[in-house]
Amino acid sequence: xxxxxxxxxxxAAGPVLGLSPLDTFYPPNLxxxxxxxxxxxGTYGGIYKAPxxxxxxxxxxxxxxxxxxxxxxxxxYKMPGPIANGSVKADLVYLxxxxxHQRRSPYNLLPGGEVSLFLTNQxxxxxxxxxxxxxxxxxxxxxxxxxxxxxTYQDPTNPFLPVVNGTCQxxxxxxxxxxxxxxxxxxxxxxxxxKLGLIPKKPNDRVWFRSSESALTQGSAGAxxxxxxxxxxxxxxxHQMVSSVDTVNEGYSCSAISSTLSALQSxxxxxxxxxxxxxxxxxxxxxxxxxSSSWQNTFDHFCDNFQARLCNGYELPCSVSNSSACxxxxxxxxxxxxxxxxxxxxxxxxxxxxxxxxxxEGLFIGxxxxxxxxxxxxxxxxxxxxxxxxxxxIGPILGALGINVLRWPAMASNVAFEVWKTHGKGxxxxxxxxxxxxQPVQSIHGTLDWIHxxxxxxxxxxxVPADIKSLCG
Ligand SMILES: *[C@@H]1O[C@H](CO)[C@@H](O)[C@H](O)[C@H]1NC(C)=O
Ligand SMILES: *[C@@H]1O[C@H](CO)[C@@H](O)[C@H](O)[C@H]1NC(C)=O
Ligand SMILES: *[C@@H]1O[C@H](CO)[C@@H](O)[C@H](O)[C@H]1NC(C)=O
Ligand SMILES: *[C@@H]1O[C@H](CO)[C@@H](O)[C@H](O)[C@H]1NC(C)=O
Ligand SMILES: *[C@@H]1O[C@H](CO)[C@@H](O)[C@H](O)[C@H]1NC(C)=O
Numbered sequence: 144x145x146x147x148x149x150x151x152x153x154x155a156a157g158p159v160l161g162l163s164p165l166d167t168f169y170p171p172n173l174x175x176x177x178x179x180x181x182x183x184x185g186t187y188g189g190i191y192k193a194p195x196x197x198x199x200x201x202x203x204x205x206x207x208x209x210x211x212x213x214x215x216x217x218x219x220y221k222m223p224g225p226i227a228n229g230s231v232k233a234d235l236v237y238l239x240x241x242x243x244h245q246r247r248s249p250y251n252l253l254p255g256g257e258v259s260l261f262l263t264n265q266x267x268x269x270x271x272x273x274x275x276x277x278x279x280x281x282x283x284x285x286x287x288x289x290x291x292x293x294x295t296y297q298d299p300t301n302p303f304l305p306v307v308n309g310t311c312q313x314x315x316x317x318x319x320x321x322x323x324x325x326x327x328x329x330x331x332x333x334x335x336x337x338k339l340g341l342i343p344k345k346p347n348d349r350v351w352f353r354s355s356e357s358a359l360t361q362g363s364a365g366a367x368x369x370x371x372x373x374x375x376x377x378x379x380x381x382h383q384m385v386s387s388v389d390t391v392n393e394g395y396s397c398s399a400i401s402s403t404l405s406a407l408q409s410x411x412x413x414x415x416x417x418x419x420x421x422x423x424x425x426x427x428x429x430x431x432x433x434x435s436s437s438w439q440n441t442f443d444h445f446c447d448n449f450q451a452r453l454c455n456g457y458e459l460p461c462s463v464s465n466s467s468a469c470x471x472x473x474x475x476x477x478x479x480x481x482x483x484x485x486x487x488x489x490x491x492x493x494x495x496x497x498x499x500x501x502x503x504e505g506l507f508i509g510x511x512x513x514x515x516x517x518x519x520x521x522x523x524x525x526x527x528x529x530x531x532x533x534x535x536x537i538g539p540i541l542g543a544l545g546i547n548v549l550r551w552p553a554m555a556s557n558v559a560f561e562v563w564k565t566h567g568k569g570x571x572x573x574x575x576x577x578x579x580x581x582q583p584v585q586s587i588h589g590t591l592d593w594i595h596x597x598x599x600x601x602x603x604x605x606x607v608p609a610d611i612k613s614l615c616g
Pocket of ligand 1: 181183184
């Protein structure tokens, strides 16, 4: 549905494209390298800036926002079409919710250090966040630990200096990420608890939480679930697999993952995207001392570095040797367009995409299918499952759903698999709807607003490998 045609004014170089918020998710010609080189596209209406503090949500609601993707909110939440128009009566009976962690410091610091136009050493400050980690016995009569949090500091006697000054570990959740997570949880409860009655008033044995082994996703879970249940006292289990066999965040080892990746990075299209960006890559490389292949072969590191700065109230970096040679917003925007092109290529457009999704995410997709199948069979032991993962998990899942176009799944991007049970006039049945960051997914299977649950399972099953061990080689 294309409501709210709001003209989004783009950055200095960009014209008004007249895009609706939802349009910003689906650039029609992302599957073409001219999307990268065409500077007048700017960010295609996307937002890449957030202050250090505070929850942010793209303005207007529903806009692609790298710092904080939209999520379901009661102000905008719409019932599925056939329920809204009164042709069907149904109750929400299951929610499978997946999300990327909230905004954070970067994975990739510039090799020579980071300076900005205004600061000689652009420090990353994280002492406004307390990442907790402590261990205790699993019974109330056992040892109850002191709640301990990590506090990063630098000792003057340590001759080794981090390349970037400050109090962050990399990557770690930032204060804006914590505040954003809390708001995300409050909004989810308003929709799925208060309005639809699915999330219980306090955690019970029909809710289930999981994260990757990463401190980042655990940090997000704590903030989001505090928003869901502000007054709950006590601890909750956050399920994790042993990291060496984890089915999220590329835990288990599988040589077909890297071989498929090198195959897709050897195609003519991949090479063309490197060739249209050779000027940009060489400028950024020499300005920032980032000429190694890990910085030059994909846009992952440049984008990660710029996104973390912009999404946490900092400036884009400058050359360490010449503080008036700085990354401009136009350069960052071209990098972001290239990053979006790469994500669409990884999970939608490359010739090996089915296998790539299967080897990277097939087991986890199989777990989702099993949850949905249990609901269909009437044997589900859960009402609400919430998993905290990474962009590298959200991407292949949206690819499996056949999303029309995939921009980089940004901070806190989320997928809600809703299962509805219809009733009345002998027409009981299970239907599904899949929301991507608050809106029904626009896919090659149509808009996923109301489909038979069995059809959704059939769409996903294609990506569940029958024998992952032999597929991995
Ligand atoms: C660049 O993008 C603008 C805005 O989408 C479009 O009107 C124009 O045709 C594009 N130019 C080229 C050369 O693709
Ligand atoms: C209600 O919406 C559904 C799907 O959006 C449509 O197929 C159906 O015709 C609509 N019914 C009425 C009475 O408008
Ligand atoms: C790091 O930050 C501290 C505190 O602001 C400052 O005293 C120190 O000089 C900085 N170190 C470097 C290498 O910039
Ligand atoms: C520093 O960068 C600016 C802006 O790119 C450039 O004009 C200037 O010549 C550079 N100075 C040196 C010493 O390289
Ligand atoms: C995207 O590009 C790939 C590779 O060139 C091509 O196979 C595919 O059909 C394209 N998809 C769309 C939707 O244009």
